Amino acid sequence: MALIVMKFGGTSVADMDRIRNVAAHVKREVTAGNKVAVVVSAMAGRTNELVDFVNDATDTPDQREYDAVVSSGEQVTSGLLALCLQNEGVAARSWQGWQIPLLTDDAHGKARINDINGDELRQSIEAGVVAVIAGFQGISPLGRIATLGRGGSDTSAVAIAAALDADLCDIYTDVDGVYTTDPRIVAKARRLQKVSYEEMLEMASLGAKVLQTRSVELAMLKNVRLAVRSSFDDPVTTPAVNMDGTSTIGTLVCSEEEIVEQQVVSGIAYAKDEAKVTLISIADKPGIAAAVFGPLAEANINVDMIVQNVSADGLTTDMTFTVPEADLPSALAVLEGHKDVLNYKELLGATNIVKVSIIGVGMRSHAGVAAEMFKELAAKGINIQAITTSEIKISILIDAAYQELAVRTLHSLFGLDQEPE
């Protein structure tokens, strides 16, 4: 017997039939003798619709009222799932964030969880009543409903699992696990049986949208074991995701020490929503980088990859960096506004680029991975425009036209096309 948290995303609760299907998944676990807390998202598309209503009402929404509106999608699905469970003879009740209570800070719209008092919740679960919890929401210090940022019900689930000291947090979604890369691009992409928190964090922030980044950070911090699995597997016969990672289904997200057979590279991620900014011929002297990036930071624009050439003449140089594509217009406006200080010859912005990254904790103990990567891309005629690295990741910026070729090439180069031996 175990205490488990089951989280179901928007596509898994998209309509009444799917909610009944979720109830069948929950009933399976209850019948097996487990104690269960369920965390649900709003029906697919519902939160977007609610956000649209808010923006229709006013151009400058009061964030507390924004939260009152957009949190309602989860209230609906939590009540409906409790009803469907009761209908199946499973004792269940719904819990809103404020009822638990799940305490947040007052950063409405993107609040962080401060604390969860799990006592009442635990008592109810121990008494055999399935807790159906509205994800994405909590209560602020002033007693107002606060939401946790888009995709935040993953974070709700992990936080609840930590507060209840659950044995496992199952994340049910519309894919059957975490893959070595995007299966839509590489047919040979494989489901990973296990992936470490660190790798999952890189994959999540680099564009593999299975889990909200914050939820993975929290799981790593609190040592919550996560299993990513599909809600479309047969709800009655599907097996559990094994703790030892030998499962035929799902992906276990766990600590690095639990992964014995570590590949050098575990996955390839890509991000298309980046843009490139180039400043041609700026002065090569102290203070210029600060003059470029200071105003961008003030405008809340995140800069990612940065390359600066060594100047040939010792006087001027070119500088290239990336920003989120949505921020390109404001980044260019900020730099135009500082033209008198920066004194560049030309300012260029481009969106026809893609960032491709290889990720793996095995890189910590392997030299030469970057060299191998660059050599193989060169052989395919792919030009690298910028590079950044961390201990467990190498990212390159390339022309968007080469995205698929690059991802496929790297997937085979690092042995991801076949199952590891």
Ligand code: ASP
């Ligand atoms: N319903 C919220 C959203 O769409 C939270 C979630 O689904 O995780 O962002």
Ligand code: MG
């Ligand atoms: Mg989600």
